[in-house]
Amino acid sequence: MRTVRIGTRRSLLARTQSQWVADLVTARTGHPAELVEITTDGDRSQAAGTSLVGSASTGVFVSALREALLAGQVDLAVHSLKDLPTAPEPGITLVAVPGREDPRDVVVARDGLTLGELPVGSRIGTGSPRRAAQLHALGLGLEVVAIRGNVDTRIGTVTRGDLDAVVLARAGLARIERLHEATEVLDPLQMLPAPGQGALALECRDDDTELRHLLAPLDEPDVRAAVTAERAVLATLEGGCSAPIGALADVVEADDLDDPEGSPELWLRAIALSADGTLSVRMSATGSVADAVGVGTRLGGEMLAEGAGQLDQPGPASTSDTDEVPHA
Numbered sequence: 001m002r003t004v005r006i007g008t009r010r011s012l013l014a015r016t017q018s019q020w021v022a023d024l025v026t027a028r029t030g031h032p033a034e035l036v037e038i039t040t041d042g043d044r045s046q047a048a049g050t051s052l053v054g055s056a057s058t059g060v061f062v063s064a065l066r067e068a069l070l071a072g073q074v075d076l077a078v079h080s081l082k083d084l085p086t087a088p089e090p091g092i093t094l095v096a097v098p099g100r101e102d103p104r105d106v107v108v109a110r111d112g113l114t115l116g117e118l119p120v121g122s123r124i125g126t127g128s129p130r131r132a133a134q135l136h137a138l139g140l141g142l143e144v145v146a147i148r149g150n151v152d153t154r155i156g157t158v159t160r161g162d163l164d165a166v167v168l169a170r171a172g173l174a175r176i177e178r179l180h181e182a183t184e185v186l187d188p189l190q191m192l193p194a195p196g197q198g199a200l201a202l203e204c205r206d207d208d209t210e211l212r213h214l215l216a217p218l219d220e221p222d223v224r225a226a227v228t229a230e231r232a233v234l235a236t237l238e239g240g241c242s243a244p245i246g247a248l249a250d251v252v253e254a255d256d257l258d259d260p261e262g263s264p265e266l267w268l269r270a271i272a273l274s275a276d277g278t279l280s281v282r283m284s285a286t287g288s289v290a291d292a293v294g295v296g297t298r299l300g301g302e303m304l305a306e307g308a309g310q311l312d313q314p315g316p317a318s319t320s321d322t323d324e325v326p327h328a
Helices: 012-029 041-047 063-070 129-137 151-159 170-175 209-218 221-238 289-305
Strands: 004-008 033-037 076-080 092-096 105-109 123-126 143-146 165-169 200-205 245-252 265-273 280-288
Touching: 004 012, 004 063, 012 033, 012 076, 012 170, 012 200, 012 209, 063 076, 063 092, 063 200, 092 209, 105 151, 105 170, 123 129, 123 151, 129 143, 129 245, 129 265, 151 165, 165 170, 200 209, 221 245, 221 265, 221 289, 245 289, 265 289, 280 289
Parallel strands: 004 033, 004 076, 123 143, 123 165
Antiparallel strands: 076 200, 092 200, 105 165, 245 265, 265 280
């Protein structure tokens, strides 16, 4: 029986996510699976302390895994979906998007404080331009500090007293069983997550027909539709906008729409901001679940028409929101 070789980054979070996928593959297909650790350019830059903010960083956590996949070193690559570039990669297919963790961001603050309870002038850390811009936009008088590192490193800046708080993805803390350390889960009205946040992307080679057929049942259609819409709005905005971008879609069932005979709907909201958060374009759209690409593309176009491309964000934006790097 074929053993599925799964490529993964070496970080604790990545290995935890990939092991979850390996267990899922075995449980659903009966095929054994093993992890193959790969070091990415993003891992190397984080280990060296090189910031992604203000750099063209899309894909830095993905390229080495894709190279190993195309070279036949691994059969399947597992990524945090928010790290995937929106442009398709020749020879590679997104075979499945399995279940999604809660996509919201969380605060880990000293003394159990929430964002609104932090005193004016408090120092809050993040490595994400999207989070930094939305923190500025809240107008709470906080000093936003750029940081890098794994979850231990980032939370350590708070426990040591170097920072008053940090903002991380809830999904990452949940997967490594450290969610209890979060002091607040941020409402998307305060901070929209990165497109695809909380979801995993399973990629294999286009020509691996056997594996594509084997893994197709791992795909969750509602999750796929939601992240497809989020990535479509991101792809459209990337064509004429270098601003930090957040997006979140939900599939709303007919019963929740008070229309039991109707079809589920896709609800999508997105924001683009200037780096300092003083300017923003925030819009929403609804549409058919079967038209996820169209819903996202149309919303992105409407946002560009409303000025999302003129938010005065200098230089190419970073769309990476990765929270974890390798342990030494």
